[in-house]
Amino acid sequence: MDEAELIHQATQGNLDAFNRLVLTYQEMAFNLAFRMLNDDAAAEDATQTAFISAYRNLRAYRGGSFRAWVMRMVTNTCYDELRRRHRRPTVPLEPVNVEDEEEIENPSWLADDSPSPEDQVESKELEKAISHCIQGLPEDFRAVVVMVDVQGLDYAEVSDAMGKPLGTIKSRLARARGRLRDCLAGFRELIPSFFRLGEEVISS
Amino acid sequence: MIKGQLSSKDWELLSSYMDGELNPRDKARVEARLSARPEFQEALDGLRRTKAILRKAPIRKVPRNFTLRAADVQPVKTPRWIPTMQWSSAAVALVAVFLFASQLVPGFRGLATTTSEKAVDSEMGAPEVAQPAQSLAAVPAADQATPEVIYWGGPPAQQANGLGGMGGGGGGDGSVDCGSPGAMCGGADPKLEVGGGAESVLTTPMPFPQPPIPNMLPDLQTQPTEPARSAIAAEPVTGSGPILGVRPDADQGAVLPETIAPAESSAVSDEAEPRSTGQLLLIAASVLLALAAGLMIAAILLKRKLLR
Numbered sequence: 241m242d243e244a245e246l247i248h249q250a251t252q253g254n255l256d257a258f259n260r261l262v263l264t265y266q267e268m269a270f271n272l273a274f275r276m277l278n279d280d281a282a283a284e285d286a287t288q289t290a291f292i293s294a295y296r297n298l299r300a301y302r303g304g305s306f307r308a309w310v311m312r313m314v315t316n317t318c319y320d321e322l323r324r325r326h327r328r329p330t331v332p333l334e335p336v337n338v339e340d341e342e343e344i345e346n347p348s349w350l351a352d353d354s355p356s357p358e359d360q361v362e363s364k365e366l367e368k369a370i371s372h373c374i375q376g377l378p379e380d381f382r383a384v385v386v387m388v389d390v391q392g393l394d395y396a397e398v399s400d401a402m403g404k405p406l407g408t409i410k411s412r413l414a415r416a417r418g419r420l421r422d423c424l425a426g427f428r429e430l431i432p433s434f435f436r437l438g439e440e441v442i443s444s
Numbered sequence: 445m446i447k448g449q450l451s452s453k454d455w456e457l458l459s460s461y462m463d464g465e466l467n468p469r470d471k472a473r474v475e476a477r478l479s480a481r482p483e484f485q486e487a488l489d490g491l492r493r494t495k496a497i498l499r500k501a502p503i504r505k506v507p508r509n510f511t512l513r514a515a516d517v518q519p520v521k522t523p524r525w526i527p528t529m530q531w532s533s534a535a536v537a538l539v540a541v542f543l544f545a546s547q548l549v550p551g552f553r554g555l556a557t558t559t560s561e562k563a564v565d566s567e568m569g570a571p572e573v574a575q576p577a578q579s580l581a582a583v584p585a586a587d588q589a590t591p592e593v594i595y596w597g598g599p600p601a602q603q604a605n606g607l608g609g610m611g612g613g614g615g616g617d618g619s620v621d622c623g624s625p626g627a628m629c630g631g632a633d634p635k636l637e638v639g640g641g642a643e644s645v646l647t648t649p650m651p652f653p654q655p656p657i658p659n660m661l662p663d664l665q666t667q668p669t670e671p672a673r674s675a676i677a678a679e680p681v682t683g684s685g686p687i688l689g690v691r692p693d694a695d696q697g698a699v700l701p702e703t704i705a706p707a708e709s710s711a712v713s714d715e716a717e718p719r720s721t722g723q724l725l726l727i728a729a730s731v732l733l734a735l736a737a738g739l740m741i742a743a744i745l746l747k748r749k750l751l752r
Contacts, residue, residue, distance in 0.1 A: 259511040266510045267503065274504055284507055291510050295517050363502060370501045388463070389498035395465050414459035415452070421494040 247306055251298050258298070262291050265307060268391055269314045275386040276318035278375050290317040308397035315383050315401060322379055365430045373423035381416035388413055449483045458488050462495065526743050533739035536732050543729035547722060 241249075243261070250258035269290060273283035290313040301309050374382055380402075387393045387401060395413075399406050450458075454477075460466045461474045477484045 255512060255514060255517065262511050263509065267506050269510070270506045271504055280504075280507065287506075287510050291512060292516055295512060366497070366500065367502050370498065385498070389495050390501050392499075395460075395463070410456050410460050410465070411452075414456040417459055417491050417494055418455055420498065421490045424494060424497055 243306060247298075247301065250295070251301070255295075258295050261306070261310075265310045266291070268307070269310060272311060272314050272383075272386055272391065273318055275371075275374055275390060276315070276379070276382060277321060278371060282321060286317045286321055287314065290314040293317065304400055305397045308393065308400040311387060311391075311393070311397075311401040312403065318383075319379065365427070369424060369427035369430065373420050376423060377416055377419060381412050381419070384409055384412045385416040385420065389417070450487055454484070455487065458484065459491060462488060462491050526747055529739045529743040529746075533736040533743065536739065537736035540729045540732035540736060543725050543732070547726055547729075 241257075241260075243264075246257045246261050250261060266287065270283055270287045273286040273290070274280065277283050277286060290310070293316075294310055294313045297313075374386065377385065383402060384398055387398045388395070393401070395406055395409050398413075399409050402409065404412075457466065457470060457474050461471060466474065474484075478488065
């Protein structure tokens with residue numbers, strides 16, 4: 241059964257057909273949610289909420305890329321979660337300065353700007369570097385660059401998923417890439433093989 | 445270094461060029477710049493390197509399947525009382541608007557103040573005996589019922605015209621007949637000028653003795669009371685308006701308790717009623733509007749909470 245047929249049956253209320261679509265896109269949806277929220281539990285909740293929302297609003301699907309439509313549900317759910325976080329910011333537990341035993345008031349201790357040199361596993365360093373740099377982007381830039389560069393969607397799909405014109409997507413993607421380029425350059429010493437891989441891509 | 449040399453438009457063109465998302469004309473333009481300007485090539489290399497690294501980002505395994513159960517997608521049953529709350533708030537708001545309109549629109553106000561007018565009528569219909577005691581300046585309408593005349597020390601042998609001057613006229617010549625409508629005959633002594641007349645003209649000799657002046661002043665200040673008036677012989681005459689007099693000889697000089705006649709007190713309480721009716725309507729409208737807003741907000745919040 242192809243995707244169009246599954247979508248049609250799901251629209252008629254066939255939950256099994258919809259669940260087959262869920263199995264197809266759940267990994268992409270979860271990874272997008274994770275890159276947006278940078279938290280496993282929150283990404284899990286957002287993914288589940290997005291699929292429930294997708295099923296309930298299936299009649300609003302007007303054709304086109306179903307993958308982009310699902311990503312739109314995920315993106316909107318993540319935006320809701322990010323707005324909720326802005327409304328109710330959580331106060332981090334502040335560590336105590338060992339010298340004067342006073343609390344360090346600046347929460348910047350959470351931001352690990354310099355990757356730990358003790359961590360020798362390069363893939364973990366890469367993950368750390370990418371997560372750190374992506375989280376430093378504005379939310380709209382984050383969604384675009386994750387969908388295009390991490391998940392491989394084309395511009396039209398991202399435009400559908402974001403509900404924004406193609407020009408806006410191009411502009412946001414270019415600016416996001418520029419920022420990521422500068423940010424990742426700071427990790428060159430920790431992930432040299434990946435930079436070498438980049439050089440190979442350029443020379444090829 | 446490169447960032448400062450390229451405009452944001454150049455970066456956008458390079459980014460789209462890298463993804464193969466440019467039209468042929470823009471693509472040719474970018475390729476011309478790439479061959480002519482090394483900073484363009486350097487920028488493109490940086491973008492490609494970044495993209496290659498991002499493509500190598502580890503894909504996270506899903507912690508579980510996100511397939512839905514029938515229970516997950518059951519339509520949310522909105523409690524029946526939520527729409528009821530919404531409609532009741534609309535009804536309450538309509539009632540409140542009507543109440544406001546009844547106070548603001550003249551046509552509505554006429555309907556709403558019917559009871560107020562009745563209260564005023566009852567006030568106007570109070571026994572005329574009480575009228576002189578209320579205010580010396582209050583001159584009743586000319587077509588009112590025959591007022592009561594109170595005489596000093598007993599009824600006169602003939603009609604006393606011009607005593608006290610023209611009541612309420614202020615500047616009259618005092619020759620007006622006391623029996624005429626609207627006239628107010630006051631004290632015997634023109635110096636008192638109770639009625640406001642300039643000068644009284646005594647056309648007929650007074651058949652009864654004048655009361656001493658010192659006794660008059662306290663009486664005027666304290667105003668005559670119902671028990672005292674009831675003891676005085678009264679003779680109805682034509683005309684209207686309060687007519688002042690003095691108490692009989694037996695009561696002169698005595699300090700009488702100041703009490704308000706039942707009819708008078710009821711008139712006072714009736715006077716406050718029209719005002720309070722309007723105020724009560726406005727208060728009721730405000731309360732109803734607040735209730736409507738509260739119900740509406742509560743219904744919306746509850747509905748959102750249930751649908752979440």
